[in-house]
Amino acid sequence: MIPFNQPCLVGNELAYIADAVKRGKISGNGYYTQACQQFLENEFGYLKTLLTNSCTDALEMAALLIDIKAGDEVIMPSFTHVSTANAFLLRGAKIVFADVEANTPNLDVTKIASLVNKNTKAIVVVHYGGIAVNMQEVLHLAIEHNLFVIEDAAAALGGFYSKVPLGSIGHLAAISFHETKNVQCGEGGLLIINDERLIARAEILWEKGTNRVAFNRGEIPSYDWMDLGSSFLPSELNAAYLYAQLEKFGHIQTVRRQQWERYFESLAPLVESGRINIITTPEYAIANYHLFGLLCANELERDKLASGLLESGILAVSHYRALHLSPFFKNHYSGPELPNAVSFQHRILRLPLFHDLKDEDIAIICDRVKSLF
Template sequence: MSCNRTVPFNIPPCVGDEIQFVQQAVEVNHKIAGDGLFTKKCNEWLESRFNSNKILLTTSGTSALEMAAILCDLKPGDEVILPSFTFTSTATAFVLAGAKLVFVDIRPDTMNIDETKIESAITERTRVIVPVHYAGVACEMDTIMDIARRHNLLVVEDAAQAVIATYKGRALGTIGDFGCYSFHETKNYSMGEGGAISINNSAYCDRAEIIREKGTNRAQFFRGQVAKYNWVDFGSSYLPSELNAAYLWAQLQHADEINENRLATWRAYYAAFEPLAEKGLLELPRVPKGCEHNAHMFYIKLRDLEARTSFITFMKEHGVGCVFHYVPLHSAPAGERFGRFSGEDEHTTPDSDRLVRLPMYYGMSLEDFEYVVSCATEYFLKKARA
């Protein structure tokens, strides 16, 4: 097959109304710093849609995690349990708060933290469990919450990839004590750089606002709750620009359309590759019962690292952007410095070595989709005949 198309791995979502709302922020609202009309609209939309106690937009998913780590009131030496198969932000947010990382193995079916291995990783220093909802597929939250409550631990959901995804009817990010979302350009809904934190325990709401506003009670001042705002705690500048919020607001108006479009592509990928999976040429992602995912990504697993490298090379030679995902954090220099692996690395490294992500984005054309499938199919059928 000759390389007659180029299919990028990702195209940032755009519904067409973004510039209009950004222009309104500049020319009509005369507000481009944070916490203007569009920021408030986004917060309220997310709270309503997710049935959340309080949601605040942040500058990134990373800063949402940093806020959550601060709210957990960690002390140096406290331990945080998390998977090693995740982005660095999941770990660095808690390292900045002074915590020691304890990595736990993942389930090979979902690439999520193995809930059956969490309890054995708990020590007298454990304070927080951080489940990461990989690919928008929920961790086994009932079990995780039960463990947390029995051991008096906080739960911070890393739902960066899981906006609109649910677990047994509940929005991911609203089940634990805190939930953290990302609106990076690679996510289903984007504001370029941005995120949000869901505060699921009302006792933390006031402090969350203070931390987000550089340690001041400015939000209370604007609501008329205090006569003047003051520096009352430590914090940072976690408030995003109103321009970013305006861009996001346009996409939230089309949230279901975007979601259905991505799900349609995901289902089409699954159907196209199912015959190859039945022949044992690849493995498909799995979605457990009770989990409604958001088609954040479509990945397949190959035999091993060598096979994956060969596949990615073939696809790139044919103009298709395919990528592997995380290098397990516990094997990285910083992971060795700031954490330890609890138990055996049975699946984290071997399965991360096999996983490859295919192009996936809102508005992917049928021609691009069919080209990706035809290239991948050609690769696997050639390997099967070899």
Template sequence: MIPFNKSFIIGNELLYIEEAVKSGKISGDGIFTKKCQSFFQEKYQFPKVLLTTSCTDALEMAAILSNITSEDEVIVPAFTFVSTANAFVLRGAKIIFADSSIKNPNIDVDKIENLITSKTKAIVVVHYAGIACDMEKVMEIAKKYNLLVIEDAAQAIDSYYVFSDGTKRALGSIGHFAAFSFHETKNIISGEGGMLVINDQKYFDRAEIIREKGTNRSAFFRGEIDKYGWVDIGSSFLPSDIIAAFLFAQLEKFDVIQNKRITIWNKYFHELKELKDKGFIGIPQIPKYATNNAHMFYIICKDEAERSNLIDAMKSVEIYPVFHYTSLNKSQFYLETNESIDYINAEKFSDRLLRLPFFYELTNQEQEQVISTIKYFYFKSRI
């Protein structure tokens, strides 16, 4: 069987978990949490990093930091995971969906400005498959209308945006806030786990308070105050140091993991390009302003029926690809209080996109089997 995803141990994960337990502190902000946060701040020049229990929690923290209320509207891509919208719905915001680009599942930045009203508070972008949205345009719009920008970078660790002047910055360092995921399906994993990046210093102190249940507990442990108490809203967003211990062991092997994933991605790309050139499928294209972190490899089928047939064909030989999001504008929850609006490109990706098996321990032989099965499906069905 070749699964879509498989979690893995690559180094000192179990050793560090034991070390965390023996340290006598396995709750939040232990030694490994601090090591992970320092790693990301140094590697990507993020001004402030706070580990969280999930990317969902990081997004919810960003929504609180943005002071989102029921009077606000937040622009969100229609093709995304529910957490991207839910974090702001929980604060009472009205979600304004934007369609995907015709070229890839990312938000169509050219349609954002027409969605802005006097109630718009923030723009949320999702770097789908680790490929950057056009952040230069997004930030220009945000500056023009005095809006906050939140990067949902769940899939985008180790991806960069290349500005028109040639400078390059890590995704997550450009908007006001960014949320990352270390779920077991991501490049670097800890089972569950996430990270909030705060790029504006004026939010640093409040972010710590929100993360610590609305208390100034972090300042107390640094000796900055003589006691701590309830000073704001918040929740328990800190991950156990056991999660951070697993994560730090992965970070020590960061380059090894990324090099392997890039090799897998490139093989899919070159081997399946023939099907793309013959017009059978679509495959990912990397814009000139983006880099590729090899988060996933997907193909675009002709229609939903073809995708279903391909899935069945692959499952018959025990290969398990998966499709992705249902466009949120078609979700039951959204339609309970909103009229149905079509987003052509988002719905195209929802109906036609198929993610191929992709994980660190995927062998060359297994990948060859995935590729040959896809080629057989298309070529045989057209003989």
């Protein structure tokens, strides 16, 4: 069996977990949490970062930080993970789903201006599979209408818009370190705060609504309940694992790029003959090689390809389902049809891509894909 994903050890994960225990503190905001945050701020130029238990946590913090309340509207693509929407719905927002582009599964920024009204509070962009959204129009609209921009950069660490690292563009951004991501710790996430005005409150929300972070820095004699909040900070055990992965970020990315290119070269004849398409990166973006996605002609062809691969012991998987048609949301949705979101739901098939995937396995997968055509 070739799995779709497999967690990996790339360096000092187990040694750092043991070291965290030896240091006598495995609850949150200790040595390894600080080390991860420092690394991410230095490497990607983020103004301020806070590790969280998940990208879901980081998105929920973002919704709290921008004070989403009933009546506020938040624009986002329908083709995304449920957490993008849940985080804002939990605070009472009205979710305004927009379609994605015909050629990429990213927000169609030419269609969002007509969705902005006096209740609009934020635009949430999702950099699909680490491929940047075309941000110019989003930023232009945000300035014109005084909106928050939030990047759901769940899978996008290491990707760029033009030459700018993803996660550093919006007022806030959220990243995932779930085990399927390039760099991972099982379950984990990151809130990025690029707007100085939001930093102090973010630290309070992070620590259950208390000013314990300032207390830990020795700035105040005791800590108190100051605001809303939750237990958004992860254990040092997760942070220790993550730090070992971050130290090997360059190596992890090189391996993924080589794997992606191997797939690309091997499947090129199928693309050239028009049998299949591949999700590629627009010229304004630099990919982080998070996924290798095939684009089939339709759902039937995609499902047949997936079951043909499965019969050979290869697990290839589809991706998001258009949220406006989900069982939970469809009865609340009265907007226009979003045909591109539905089309991507039906046509994407992601092939196995993970650190320890062998070249021989990629060759087997590509041969099987070709023979199924």
